[in-house]
Structure formats: C-alpha cells, structure tokens
Amino acid sequence: MLSQIRADETLNLVRKLLHVTGEEPDRIVEVKPALFEYMYNVLTRMIMGKRYYGKSVKDSEEVNLLEEIATEISNLAFETNVIDYLPFMRWFGFQNVEKRLASVNEKRDSFMQRVLDEQRGMMGNHDPCLDDAATVRKKRSMVEVLLDLQRSEPKYYTDETIKSLLLVLLQGGSSTSAIALEWAFSLLLDNPQVLKKAQSEIDAHVGTDRLITESDVAALPYLRRIILETFRLHPPVSIIMPHRSSTACTVGGYRIPAGTILLVNTWEIHNNPKTWADPEKFRPDRFLGLDCKKHLGFRIVPFGWGRRACPGEKLAISSIGLGLGSLIQCFDWKTVGKIDMSEGLGVTTPKVQPLLAKCTPRPFVKKIVH
Ligand code: HEM
Numbered sequence: 378m379l380s381q382i383r384a385d386e387t388l389n390l391v392r393k394l395l396h397v398t399g400e401e402p403d404r405i406v407e408v409k410p411a412l413f414e415y416m417y418n419v420l421t422r423m424i425m426g427k428r429y430y431g432k433s434v435k436d437s438e439e440v441n442l443l444e445e446i447a448t449e450i451s452n453l454a455f456e457t458n459v460i461d462y463l464p465f466m467r468w469f470g471f472q473n474v475e476k477r478l479a480s481v482n483e484k485r486d487s488f489m490q491r492v493l494d495e496q497r498g499m500m501g502n503h504d505p506c507l508d509d510a511a512t513v514r515k516k517r518s519m520v521e522v523l524l525d526l527q528r529s530e531p532k533y534y535t536d537e538t539i540k541s542l543l544l545v546l547l548q549g550g551s552s553t554s555a556i557a558l559e560w561a562f563s564l565l566l567d568n569p570q571v572l573k574k575a576q577s578e579i580d581a582h583v584g585t586d587r588l589i590t591e592s593d594v595a596a597l598p599y600l601r602r603i604i605l606e607t608f609r610l611h612p613p614v615s616i617i618m619p620h621r622s623s624t625a626c627t628v629g630g631y632r633i634p635a636g637t638i639l640l641v642n643t644w645e646i647h648n649n650p651k652t653w654a655d656p657e658k659f660r661p662d663r664f665l666g667l668d669c670k671k672h673l674g675f676r677i678v679p680f681g682w683g684r685r686a687c688p689g690e691k692l693a694i695s696s697i698g699l700g701l702g703s704l705i706q707c708f709d710w711k712t713v714g715k716i717d718m719s720e721g722l723g724v725t726t727p728k729v730q731p732l733l734a735k736c737t738p739r740p741f742v743k744k745i746v747h
Pocket residue numbers: 420545546547549550551553554557612613614617618679680681682684685686687688689690692693
C-alpha cells in the first residue's frame with residue numbers, strides 16, 4: 378500500500394546524501410538527520426498526505442509545532458511513570474505533569490484538526506463515487522480515506538475518531554522505525570564484514586542499473602536477518618506498554634490472577650543467554666533457517682504478540698529494509714573513530730551519540746538517481 382511514497386522517499390534519501398557529500402569520497406556526514414527525515418516523511422505522507430521534514434518543507438510553523446509536540450510527549454512519558462508508581466506525588470503537583478499533559482493534548486488536537494480541515498478543503502466538493510479516472514488512480518493518504526468514509530458514515534467516523542486513529546499511527550510508527558533504522562545502520566558500520574556481505578547480496582540481486590525496491594527487500598534474506606538481529610539487540614520498545622490479564626493463568630510457573638497489570642520486557646527476552654548464544658554479539662546469521670515467526674516463537678517479540686500486537690510490523694520492516702538497503706547499495710561507508718553504542722532513556726530506546734560516518738558515493742549512483 379502506498380509503495381510509491383516509500384520509493385520516492387528512498388530516492389530523496391540517496392539524493393540528499395549525494396548532495397551532502399558533494400559527490401566526493403570520504404566526506405564525514407551526520408547520518409541520523411537523513412535517516413529520520415526519510416522515515417518520518419514516509420509516515421507523514423502515508424498518514425497525512427504531506428512531508429513535514431527536510432529543507433523542501435515550506436510550512437515551518439507547522440513543522441516546528443509537530444516537533445515540539447513529539448518532544449514534550451516523550452519527556453512526559455517518563456514523568457507520568459513516576460506518578461503511576463508514587464501516586465501521592467500527584468498531591469504535590471509533581472513537575473506540573475497533569476497541566477503539561479493537558480496542554481500537549483490540546484496542542485496535538487489542534488494540530489490534527491488543522492490537518493483534517495486542510496485536507497477537507499483540498500478534497501473540495503469531489504464526489505468519491507464519481508468514476509473519475511485520475512482520482513481512482515491516485516493513491517490516497519489515510520486521512521483522505523478516513524474523510525471519505527466520514528461522508529458515508531458521519532456518526533462513526535467523527536473528527537475525534539479520525540484524529541485519534543491518525544495520532545496512534547503517527548506516534549506508534551515514527552520514532553520506533555526511525556530509531557530502529559539508526560541502530561541497524563550503526564551496527565553495520567561497527568561490523569564492516571557484515572556490511573560488505575550485505576552489499577554483495579544487494580549487488581548480486583539488484584545490480585547497479587537501478588535503485589533497490591520494496592520487492593527486492595523481500596528477496597534479500599541477509600538484509601532481513603540484519604534487521605531481525607537489530608530488533609533483537611536493540612528492541613525499539615524495550616518494555617511493552619502495560620496489558621491486563623483477562624483471566625487467571627500460569628506463565629513460567631507463576632500464577633497470574635485475572636486483572637493483573639503485566640509488563641513484557643522484550644530486551645530481557647531478546648538478550649537471554651539461555652535462548653541466545655553470545656547474546657551481546659551482532660550476528661545476523663544466527664537467524665539462518667529461522668526467518669519466520671513459526672520458527673522463532675516467543676524468542677523475539679519486538680512488535681508484541683497476539684491481538685494487540687503492532688499492526689505496522691510489515692510496513693516497518695519494508696521501510697527500514699528500503700532505507701537501509703539504499704544506503705548499502707549506493708554508498709561505501711567507513712567509521713569515524715569508535716562508534717559509541719550506548720542506549721539512552723526513552724519510551725523508545727534511542728542511541729545516545731549521534732552517528733557520524735565517512736561516506737563515498739559508488740560510481741554508478743548518480744546515473745540511477747537522476
Ligand atoms: C520498528 C518499528 C516498530 C516497532 C518496534 C513497533 C512496536 C510496537 C509494539 C511493541 C507495540 C505494542 C504491542 C503490544 O501492546 O503488545 C506496538 C503497537 C502499535 N504500533 Fe507499532 N511498532 C513499530 C512500527 C509501527 C508502525 C510503522 C506503525 C504504523 C504506522 C505502528 C503502529 C502501531 C499501533 C497503531 C499500535 C497499537 C496497537 C494496539 O494497541 O492495538 N507501529 N508497536
């Protein structure tokens with residue numbers, strides 16, 4: 378779905394890096410901004426129909442507001458935790474958390490309302506039932522689809538429902554995927570032999586006459602193993618949001634009464650030495666022959682499991698695969714000193730130090746992206 382957007386943004390990512398390097402060898406580039414711009418624009422275009430990041434984006438007030446909201450939400454996520462565990466802190470107005478929550482919620486709501494109103498204005502009086510070939514052919518963003526549904530079922534698809542749906546997709550999908558992409562690329566730079574093998578796999582399968590596509594990602598097992606191994610070592614959601622047991626059950630010998638609040642520690646599951654040999658080592662080939670869920674079972678659960686598991690899993694894997702694959706295919710990379718792999722704090726697990734790397738465009742790149 379909307380694969381053209383992912384292809385466009387991949388092209389933009391490669392062009393941006395070509396521009397930053399000035400097409401010269403061994404230019405030192407800051408990789409994170411390029412990766413985040415790619416991933417966030419993939420999602421905002423699919424969800425809200427436009428790009429919000431990067432130099433080409435004109436409406437800077439709107440962009441700043443979106444960034445401000447995202448930063449405030451991630452700061453607040455921590456502080457609300459303190460109140461969950463020490464509820465009496467609420468009496469002292471702990472760091473004004475409740476006021477700040479109300480304020481960020483208001484900002485978020487008015488931002489989303491603007492998105493809806495703007496789209497509604499652009500959709501004008503178009504009748505979705507008209508067989509207008511151009512409209513039928515044009516792939517629509519989520520907001521357009523939902524606003525169309527609102528016309529036929531206004532009581533169900535209210536503005537409130539649509540705004541909440543868009544928000545959960547944007548918040549659930551953006552920093553998780555962007556952070557995973559940054560970790561994957563950092564691990565590759567830190568393990569040049571893996572990077573080389575991945576480049577050979579892409580060269581053999583895709584060649585040098587065209588840019589990697591989404592369907593290539595599905596046919597590149599080594600690249601997919603690199604992504605899995607990244608999720609294992611650095612799960613973007615290291616503690617899954619709380620769930621409540623609907624009935625009493627026993628897990629690992631522990632009796633869990635109905636109604637218990639449960640937290641799943643993905644990091645512990647992924648780094649358990651009883652399940653994984655040398656868990657601290659980056660070894661994509663540990664997944665040889667284990668590439669499907671049936672084989673892996675509960676040993677790796679970066680997207681949760683069951684009814685409330687992440688609905689964005691496939692999208693995340695193909696967007697990360699495309700972004701990562703295009704960097705591997707189009708450029709040669711070297712580290713700048715030792716890469717600091719420390720993890721920071723956050724709802725998603727960020728890398729503390731921004732990633733710098735020496736980047737050299739490969740000889741054929743200019744030809745395939747112009
Ligand atoms: C590497 C990328 C991603 C990771 C690691 C990730 C991980 C997760 C996890 C662990 C959950 C909670 C599952 C549970 O409660 O058991 C979740 C929920 C969710 N994710 Fe993702 N996610 C990613 C990308 C995305 C993308 C791209 C989207 C959509 C654009 C998305 C949308 C959602 C939504 C809507 C939920 C809530 C589902 C529900 O509550 O029923 N995620 N994700």
